[in-house]
Amino acid sequence: MAYLQVNSITKQFGGLIAVDNVSFEVEKGEIVSIIGPNGAGKTTVFNMLTGVYTIDNGEIIFDGTPIHNTTPYNVVNQGISRTFQNIRLFPNMRVIENVLVGTHIRTEYGFFDSLFRTPRYKKEEAEKVMHAVDILRDIGLEDRINDYAQNLPYGEQRKVEIARAIATDAKIILLDEPAAGMNPQESEELLRFIRELRDKGYTIILIEHDMNVVMNISDRIYVIDHGKKIAQGFPNEIANNQSVIEAYLGGVKKDA
């Protein structure tokens, strides 16, 4: 069984089948991309993985443990976290505070520790702050630690979202269109950063439209169209796959 095993998951909304018997697997340390035209159901898959939606059929098994139809808390606890298609930071909180919210689930001190500022509180709070600072440093946002999230340029906001997801000590990180709105330099940097993440041991699942990013970084690619898996394979296979090209209507789609 793969590290993340997704078997025939289906999601229906009323009469509409958004995701239709989709199966895929991800091995530890891989970078796997899920691509497909807009509205294909990719984000819906992410939502099913992370507990936002219940699944109507199938199963999702992570490291041997079923994680379908549980709470988002449980999914994060098991070690999967995500970013969002439309950035969802906490706009009026500082960058470091945003990342610290990511550390929340791993922070053990409780209400009374906070009230009486026990040694346990002091030690753990400092540790988590340093952890957040380190993540931000690694991602190149050291200078932005004190800034309010809403004041950051778009590209940096995306990075903060990734930093926040990393802060949950996730083993698998789901990135939902991380390169959206980025210029070529920024997406090069993103490429580099995702590779670094993989080198550090993270497993990455990517939804992306930017083919430069997808082709250059993915170990394997799955293609979804109208809720169904229509192709899977290595980047060069996918690039030459007829049904994939047709699904994108006559050519590999470049970022709009």
Next chain:
Amino acid sequence: MIIQQLFNGLALGMAYSLIAVGYSMVFGILRLINFSHGAIYAFSAHMALLFISMKFGIIPAILMSILITGILGILIDKTALEPLRKKNSIPIASLITTIGMANIIQNLLMIFFNTERKPFPAFFDFGMLKLGSVQINSTQIVMCLVSLILLVILTLIINKTKLGLAMRATEQNSKAANLMGINVNFVISFTFFLGGASAAIAGALIGGYYQIVYPGMGFMVGLKAFAAAVLGGIGVLHGSVVGGLVVGVSESFAATFLGSSYRDSVAFIILILVLIIKPTGLFGKKDIKKV
């Protein structure tokens, strides 16, 4: 006895429905619960009383109260709510603004009309009708009839007129409606006017039924009508009708069997139960959240 209370409850419930539709319409179009709606209702009853005391005839007084209350509804939107929409404020801002508005209206009523209960003429009292063991007051018949007619008119406006089509379009997607040439601001103002007008009619009816008017009357009735709207499914017009009837009948029975001091609590209990069990109400649609 029970049938009597049933009829009492139905008559009262029809009037609640008239107020409840005001909540539904504004919510439908703005996704906002207009907290000041109860105060608007109280305002209308006071206005009717004012015009009657100025020696206008009963029908002209009520008509003028309808007009002026509709205008009040538009004013509230234009002065307080529209600027917030333009600024893209957080939803809390609109909620707090409508609370403030309710407060202002109610307290101004207290200042200008004093807090005592004032008698409202029983102008629909033509006597009792006896059907077997049940006594129906003519006021109740008028209440039911008028409410029914008005609800039918409202439904016709919304479903059969061009303006109603514009309202429904704006409800679904205001940006697209705007692009299609619909004057969204006008539609919103018209919605508020309709809400105010129907509250005013309810004000005249309920005022005439209980024959008292006081500034605080909007608070309780507003909450009860809100419970009715939520029960029926807020945003759904026919839901408000059903909800109003249920609340009216329940209140009537509660008054008989629990005593009048706890009659007001029935609406709260219904509201809390609905919100806990099925927040979308009987006929409401569920919003699917897209992440």
Next chain:
Amino acid sequence: MDKKMKKDTSKNFIFKMETLIEKYKIPIGIACAAVLLGFPYIGVNQYIMRIAIMIGIYSMLALGLNILTGYTGQVSLGHAGFYAIGAYTASLVSLKLGAGFIVSAIAGATLASFCGLLLGLPTLRLKGTYLSIVTLGFGEIVKMVLMNWDKVTNGTLGLKNIPRPSVFGLKLTLANNGIYYMMLVLLALITLVCILIIKSKIGRAFMSIKEDELAATMMGVKTTRYKVLAFVISAFITGIAGAFYASMIGFIDPNSFTFDISTLIISIVILGGMGTIRGMFVGSAILIAFPEVSRFMMDYRFVVYGIVLVVMMRFRPQGLLGWKSQMPYKFPKLAVQELEKRKKGNMQTQQV
């Protein structure tokens, strides 16, 4: 461009002001403490003392509501209910059981927070406005119970002869300024508790819920648990304020705890600045003191509370003191030490 320049100049101004305050915080603190402690002795009469104490009580109420509404974003319109539960419970405990103030107050606050728990649990899934209406209903139900449960609450007649607090046998009254200092002590404690909670993972969890509840959930924050916690803490603080109020004034009835009171508390929070601590004091000072200043204001004060809500939301939703701090984030001491250590380590390797 113009709007951005305005924003930058105001940010600069805030930064300069905060730096100044930070630099002189010890003398400023001592001055404030001196004023607060010496206040009874600068020739103020009982009337003004009473106003000052009410400002203190409403600051406590605002601090309590602020935890729930200002930080966690749950608008409560029924806080007069918790205020009443704290006041009545504490009064009954001290009247019927002869308990001292501290025991009574804790009993009152505990029952209030238990009600906060009961109210919070089922309302978790409710969206903003619905939750607010339920809290409104809660406030009304509390008042209804107080008015009708004659056997316990004495109905509309209320409770009288509520004993003043005593410390080590000494009765604290308005005359000996004891009540005033007790108010200061309670206010200081409550403020401290609020600060300790806010500047921890709990405060961050609260704020993340207000900012984006879904994102918070997806990051592993148990939003339901924290919303209930916010209710409980908020209700506890409000209950303490209620217990103190009852003890200070000696007489309470259901009409002291109306929806207008709930509106007043939320007006204070919004006027001062949702999500700030400093705003609570200023907001309460303004809205409690000003009606005393003019007869006109006193008669129209309830309208003013409503106007405050509408005007603030329209023109300054963050409140009078609701600016965003331009000071750098305050790192915990141990973290600062660690960063220093690293800097030194870097410098050493650079020298090599």
